[in-house]
Every structure is written in structure tokens, then in C-alpha cells.
Amino acid sequence: MGNCISNDGTHSGRVSGDYQESHELTRPTRSDARRPSRRTTAGPVAGLDARSRAALPPRLRAAEGGHGTLHGWIEAINHSARSARPISVADIQSRDVPIPPTVYRAARDDADDIAENGVPSGRSPHQTDDQYLADIIRHTASTGGSGGRVPSFSANQATSLRFLRPGIGMSFVTVDTTRDPRGFRTAANILLHDAERLVQQGLVSPGTVARAIEKLVDENESEVFYVRGNVPHSMIQSALAR
Numbered sequence: 001m002g003n004c005i006s007n008d009g010t011h012s013g014r015v016s017g018d019y020q021e022s023h024e025l026t027r028p029t030r031s032d033a034r035r036p037s038r039r040t041t042a043g044p045v046a047g048l049d050a051r052s053r054a055a056l057p058p059r060l061r062a063a064e065g066g067h068g069t070l071h072g073w074i075e076a077i078n079h080s081a082r083s084a085r086p087i088s089v090a091d092i093q094s095r096d097v098p099i100p101p102t103v104y105r106a107a108r109d110d111a112d113d114i115a116e117n118g119v120p121s122g123r124s125p126h127q128t129d130d131q132y133l134a135d136i137i138r139h140t141a142s143t144g145g146s147g148g149r150v151p152s153f154s155a156n157q158a159t160s161l162r163f164l165r166p167g168i169g170m171s172f173v174t175v176d177t178t179r180d181p182r183g184f185r186t187a188a189n190i191l192l193h194d195a196e197r198l199v200q201q202g203l204v205s206p207g208t209v210a211r212a213i214e215k216l217v218d219e220n221e222s223e224v225f226y227v228r229g230n231v232p233h234s235m236i237q238s239a240l241a242r
Helices: 050-054 058-064 070-080 089-096 111-117 129-141 157-161 187-200 206-219
Strands: 100-108 171-177 185-186 223-228 234-242
Touching: 070 089, 070 187, 070 206, 089 187, 100 157, 111 171, 111 234, 129 187, 129 206, 171 223, 185 187, 187 206
Parallel strands: none
Antiparallel strands: 100 171, 171 234, 185 223
């Protein structure tokens, strides 16, 4: 399995204990979740530049509706025969599991600093909420993490422990999500509810979304992300030097 918990390093730094509410980033609930659109378009989505369209895999460019909808991208993936088996929206939905009360991370940050200041997000001060969601999709599509730009967490302690590397000053972090459960989202949730809009805005390419879907389903990815910036120290249950 790929990066179930990020094995990429995040930069150290002092982290505010506060976080800001963001309705746009908040995890959709069953009552307010919007089903992925089933409409298709014959041409490119408005707002997609030539570079984004060129990033489409050949089969995705050829597939009807493949430019702008989740269903179109899934259809194109299945036509490409790259996936081990046919993929459906239900496969993505099945991976949008409830956020567990506790998540874990193997971090390349000082344990004392994390305990005092929280987990740094790696997010640029000038980065918009949607740009950060796009970075999460790129992280999910990647085979090597995001180089610290997007710290991820796992509900599986054993999975997180596998990413610890002795002798390089890593920390094992346990986070209490119950203090802000809607601030945490799965990669599947973001793909289901934000991918179409982010592609329309030109923030992520259709090809990257397609790769993220394939990786999520074929490798059974189960990453969890905090989408409200730095994880405040009040959520840290423990941070142990390893």
C-alpha cells in the first residue's frame, strides 16, 4: 500500500494553537453532501487551460464527458484498462469512512515542539482553501507523498508505525479528532465533493484526479487530512520521540 500515513517530512516551525472555521473545507455530512454530477460535456470544461487538458491520459481525452465529471473520469479509467478491476463511484464512497476518534502520524518534527505547538500543516500563508484541497488530491495521486506540503494521518496505528525511521529524529503523534471532527476529511471525501469544482477552476488537472482515484481504489488508500491549517496543540494526545 502507498502512503497511508505520510512518510514525507514536514518543516518544523511554531504553530498557532488556534484554527479558523472554513465552511468550504468542512467535511460534508450525509444531509448536506452533494452527489457527483452525472452530466457529461462533449468539450473541455470552461476554465481549463490547454496545459491542464494536455495532462489528460489519451483514453481520458477521448472518453465522452471525461473532461469535467467524476463519472466521466471513472468511465475513462475503466476504458483504459489500467485498473485491476472496473471502478465505480461506489468504490470511492466505500472509502469515505467516518473519521475515527484517534488518528496517528509518523512525523519528522521534534516531539516536544509538536506537543507544545501542534502539527504544522506545511501550508503556505498565502494558499487558499481550494489550493490546499488540490494539493491533497496531488498527494493522493503521488507515489512518493507531497514532500511535506500535506501532512496525512492514519486511523491504523500499525500502518503509521511502519513509516518511522530510527536515528533521524522522528516523532510518533496521536491526535484527538473529536475536538474538531469536521475539520478532518478523507481523500475519498474530497474527491467525491470537490474534485469537479477544482478541475473547473484549473487548480488540479483531470489526469491527476484520475490517478488519485485509481490509487485510492486499487491500493486501498485510507489517508485522513486536517483541512483547517495547523493541527493545534490542544488536539495532540501524545507526541513521542522515536
